[in-house]
Amino acid sequence: MAEVVIVRDEEAAATLVTAAMLELIRRKPDAVVGLATGSTPLASYRLLATRISDEGLDVSRVRAFALDEYVGLPPQHPQSYRSVITREVIEPLRLTPDLVHVPNGDPANIEHSAADYETAIRAAGGIDLQILGIGRTGHIGFNEPGSSLASLTRVKTLAEPTRADNARFFASAADVPTHCITQGIGTILRARHLLLLAFGPAKAGAIADAVEGPVSATRPGSAIQLHPHATVIVDEDAASQLQHADYYRHAWNNKPEWQGI
Numbered sequence: 001m002a003e004v005v006i007v008r009d010e011e012a013a014a015t016l017v018t019a020a021m022l023e024l025i026r027r028k029p030d031a032v033v034g035l036a037t038g039s040t041p042l043a044s045y046r047l048l049a050t051r052i053s054d055e056g057l058d059v060s061r062v063r064a065f066a067l068d069e070y071v072g073l074p075p076q077h078p079q080s081y082r083s084v085i086t087r088e089v090i091e092p093l094r095l096t097p098d099l100v101h102v103p104n105g106d107p108a109n110i111e112h113s114a115a116d117y118e119t120a121i122r123a124a125g126g127i128d129l130q131i132l133g134i135g136r137t138g139h140i141g142f143n144e145p146g147s148s149l150a151s152l153t154r155v156k157t158l159a160e161p162t163r164a165d166n167a168r169f170f171a172s173a174a175d176v177p178t179h180c181i182t183q184g185i186g187t188i189l190r191a192r193h194l195l196l197l198a199f200g201p202a203k204a205g206a207i208a209d210a211v212e213g214p215v216s217a218t219r220p221g222s223a224i225q226l227h228p229h230a231t232v233i234v235d236e237d238a239a240s241q242l243q244h245a246d247y248y249r250h251a252w253n254n255k256p257e258w259q260g261i
């Protein structure tokens, strides 16, 4: 099962995520990282940017793949994930833009976009460290309930609760696209290390399902139980429905330092 780390707040989570990222990049300067969008990873990206700049770490060879993109939003739209990744990750971390990939959500090319994305991930040698958020629906990437656990990158219909949650980024709820192109659950499971983050009470049910529920396409986050190296970092609120929280705390508090996450 996944390792569960219950932390005080988002900043404490960011410290762990940043340590894992820095360790990876120092060990492998052309590491391949998987990027999530949404609010959840923002504190981690900010801390990582600060640490990279403080250390003068060379990240010019780091490669990255975003999890997903809306279908039909032009890349220059401020809420396209291409724009979000540029603003929140590429610019502050000073990554090389050409090495950062986001699925192509242009409806004109959509037939080929998904297969092209899978090919690009494979050509890069696979993803070393994949950062994940989780939706209230239990989605990882935009794999809404019912997504095949073996799915690869493809077009999906967004669930209405997801569109409602993301309406905060748009002028009106009607402006949220209805479709997306997302790495599949099978794609995500191929990454060598998964780092799933969740904060706040609204995520407690999705986290309990992901960590302790039966593995089921109805609860896409539960697919992480199939992964040999998954780390779940949550605050107390997001951990509040976990039955074995005391055991996770005990395991973390007694973890040998050399093990890392």
Ligand code: PGA
Pocket (backbone or CB within 6 Å): 037, 038, 039, 040, 041, 133, 134, 135, 136, 139, 140, 141
């Ligand atoms: P959030 O979204 O980080 O904005 O909560 C997470 C998700 O939908 O996967």
